[in-house]
Amino acid sequence: xxxxxxxxxxxxxxxxxxxxxxxxxxxxxxxxxxxxxxxxxxxxxxxxxxxxxxxxxxxxxxxxxxxxxxxxxxxxxxxxxxxxxxxxxxxxxxxxxxxxxxxxxxxxxxxxxxxxxxxxxxxxxxxxxxxxxxxxxxxx
Amino acid sequence: xxxxxxxxxxxxxxxxxxxxxxxxxxxxxxxxxxxxxxxxxxxxxxxxxxxxxxxxxxxxxxxxxxxxxxxxxxxxxxxxxxxxxxxxxxxxxxxxxxxxxxxxxxxxxxxxxxxxxxxxxxxxxxxxxxxxxxxxxxxxxxxxxxxxxxxxxxxxxxxxxxxxxxxxxxxxxxxxxxxxxxxxxxxxxxxxxxxxxxxxxxxxxxxxxxxxxxxxxxxxxxxxxxxxxxxxxxxxxxxxxxxxxxxxxxxxxxxxxxxxxxxxxxxxxxxxxxxxxxxxxxxxxxxxxxxxxxxxxxxxxxxxxxxxxxxxxxxxxxxxxxxxxxxxxxxxxxxxxxxxxxxxxxxxxxxxxxxxxxxxxxxxxxxxxxxxxxxxxxxxxxxxxxxxxxxxxxxxxxxxxxxxxxxxxxxxxxxxxxxxxxx
Numbered sequence: 001x002x003x004x005x006x007x008x009x010x011x012x013x014x015x016x017x018x019x020x021x022x023x024x025x026x027x028x029x030x031x032x033x034x035x036x037x038x039x040x041x042x043x044x045x046x047x048x049x050x051x052x053x054x055x056x057x058x059x060x061x062x063x064x065x066x067x068x069x070x071x072x073x074x075x076x077x078x079x080x081x082x083x084x085x086x087x088x089x090x091x092x093x094x095x096x097x098x099x100x101x102x103x104x105x106x107x108x109x110x111x112x113x114x115x116x117x118x119x120x121x122x123x124x125x126x127x128x129x130x131x132x133x134x135x136x137x138x139x140x
Numbered sequence: 141x142x143x144x145x146x147x148x149x150x151x152x153x154x155x156x157x158x159x160x161x162x163x164x165x166x167x168x169x170x171x172x173x174x175x176x177x178x179x180x181x182x183x184x185x186x187x188x189x190x191x192x193x194x195x196x197x198x199x200x201x202x203x204x205x206x207x208x209x210x211x212x213x214x215x216x217x218x219x220x221x222x223x224x225x226x227x228x229x230x231x232x233x234x235x236x237x238x239x240x241x242x243x244x245x246x247x248x249x250x251x252x253x254x255x256x257x258x259x260x261x262x263x264x265x266x267x268x269x270x271x272x273x274x275x276x277x278x279x280x281x282x283x284x285x286x287x288x289x290x291x292x293x294x295x296x297x298x299x300x301x302x303x304x305x306x307x308x309x310x311x312x313x314x315x316x317x318x319x320x321x322x323x324x325x326x327x328x329x330x331x332x333x334x335x336x337x338x339x340x341x342x343x344x345x346x347x348x349x350x351x352x353x354x355x356x357x358x359x360x361x362x363x364x365x366x367x368x369x370x371x372x373x374x375x376x377x378x379x380x381x382x383x384x385x386x387x388x389x390x391x392x393x394x395x396x397x398x399x400x401x402x403x404x405x406x407x408x409x410x411x412x413x414x415x416x417x418x419x420x421x422x423x424x425x426x427x428x429x430x431x432x433x434x435x436x437x438x439x440x441x442x443x444x445x446x447x448x449x450x451x452x453x454x455x456x457x458x459x460x461x462x463x464x465x466x467x468x469x470x471x472x473x474x475x476x477x478x479x480x481x482x483x484x485x486x487x488x489x490x491x492x493x494x495x496x497x498x499x500x501x502x503x504x505x506x507x508x509x510x511x512x513x514x515x516x517x518x519x520x521x522x523x524x525x526x527x528x529x530x531x532x533x534x535x536x537x538x539x540x541x542x543x544x545x546x547x548x549x550x551x552x553x554x555x556x557x558x559x560x561x562x563x
Contacts, residue, residue, distance in 0.1 A: 010150070010153055010196075011365070012153035012154075012361075012362065012365070013149045013150060013152075013153040015358070015361055016149065016152060016153060016354075016358050017149070018354070019409075049414070049415050049418060050361065050415065051365070051368075052361055052364040052365055052368065052374075052377065052419070053415055053418045053419060053422070055422065066368075066369065067368045067369035067374075067422060067426075068365075068368025068369060069368075087421065088418060088421045088422060088425070089421075089425065111414070111415075111418045113411055113414060113415070114411075
């Protein structure tokens with residue numbers, strides 16, 4: 001069975017950590033990922049940018065693009081796509097297509113800060129990479 | 141993370157919202173700060189035992205409010221009966237928790253708190269100091285160290301500034317859209333100033349002042365969370381992130397300035413760069429350009445160049461020309477002249493500098509740029525005069541040292557050839 005684990009915390013707290021504290025946190029994650037990879041349990045790992053970098057598409061009669069995250073609690077997270085697009089504009093366009101195809105209430109496009117593809121076929125570990133200008137999208 | 145570290149971080153993060161709300165209840169900055177202080181002490185006692193609350197800010201607001209009300213009640217027993225009225229006014233509307241913790245209240249509370257720090261009668265440095273104390277919760281000692289003054293001098297400045305704020309009419313009415321926009325301008329300016337105060341510091345003081353940049357970015361992000369669709373706040377946040385990304389390599393090991401062209405771009409902070417670039421993209425989609433967005437777009441153009449020689453100077457010149465239209469300032473023109481020198485050569489840039497000689501007669505960077513352009517043209521004597529003027533106007537030892545390296549090069553070249561440096 002494949003599982004996803006979604007991580008929650010207060011963004012105000014997380015973004016006010018010092019660089020040293022953050023590096024330490026990332027190092028702990030990487031150590032854990034290596035352990036899970038050795039056990040054959042690790043899939044892709046993603047660290048999202050802050051919600052201030054997000055754009056939300058609200059679908060109704062027309063689709064409206066709103067700056068900021070998806071903040072309602074009436075809907076639940078159903079799934080996500082990871083997209084590789086050269087610009088935010090193209091990511092939004094791709095999210096529009098996802099919205100048109102399956103009609104969810106809202107789609108949040110959130111750039112990815114850090115991406116690790118997970119264990120490769122031989123069970124080895126794919127090196128984590130910073131994601132620069134690539135924008136990947138997360139669909140709510 | 142240990143309990144105490146977590147609590148400390150949670151108190152820090154909740155502070156602007158909690159003090160903002162307490163200020164709304166009590167309409168008095170001192171009471172609001174004391175109430176928050178009291179609530180924080182209680183949190184340190186209670187949270188390790190009972191576990192952290194689901195919403196730390198809401199917890200702190202309620203506990204702080206109750207403790208301050210207790211104070212008011214205690215005083216009321218000894219003091220004039222008009223306190224009853226105050227007490228009633230404090231208790232009556234404060235019952236509905238949901239109403240009080242409403243998001244829009246939160247937004248206006250934090251904005252009001254930031255806005256009162258920007259009182260126009262306060263000098264810029266006092267605005268920053270008060271914001272650092274009240275909103276960010278830095279200690280007076282930390283702020284004093286950042287500004288390289290004694291703790292008692294800083295204490296005095298902050299006390300005086302707070303007295304001035306208390307004497308002014310604090311705007312408690314809920315602002316409309318236009319009122320919010322009016323408050324956002326000075327608040328954004330104060331945050332930018334705070335960042336620059338940290339960023340322009342150089343040499344041995346660098347490590348002391350870097351926290352100012354971090355606090356400025358924290359405030360900018362806070363503002364952007366509250367106003368997620370304001371393009372200028374996106375621009376401001378992006379500008380700070382993109383500039384801060386270069387911090388690791390702005391100075392060499394001796395504290396000397398490393399100019400953008402010579403920086404090791406591989407050491408720029410990629411996380412901050414990526415976030416800043418995304419915010420610039422987001423802002424530009426809205427097609428409501430403003431000075432922060434343009435400055436961020438300029439920083440982004442530098443960021444996108446993998447090597448200094450890949451820089452799209454034509455784009456930077458275009459952006460500075462747009463910025464000049466929105467914000468007429470000789471400093472902006474000076475910056476455009478640098479872009480012009482890269483696109484059209486030093487002669488064209490010098491022509492742009494000419495009318496700036498008067499307004500920028502006391503400006504270090506004007507003479508630095510002028511000297512560098514004259515040096516490129518081989519006009520060594522004039523370059524030397526400009527550089528000497530720049531050194532006299534330098535704000536920090538590192539700035540003076542940086543110009544001195546140009547002077548040394550001029551001297552060496554003329555010693556070798558005995559002639560002005562050929563172009």
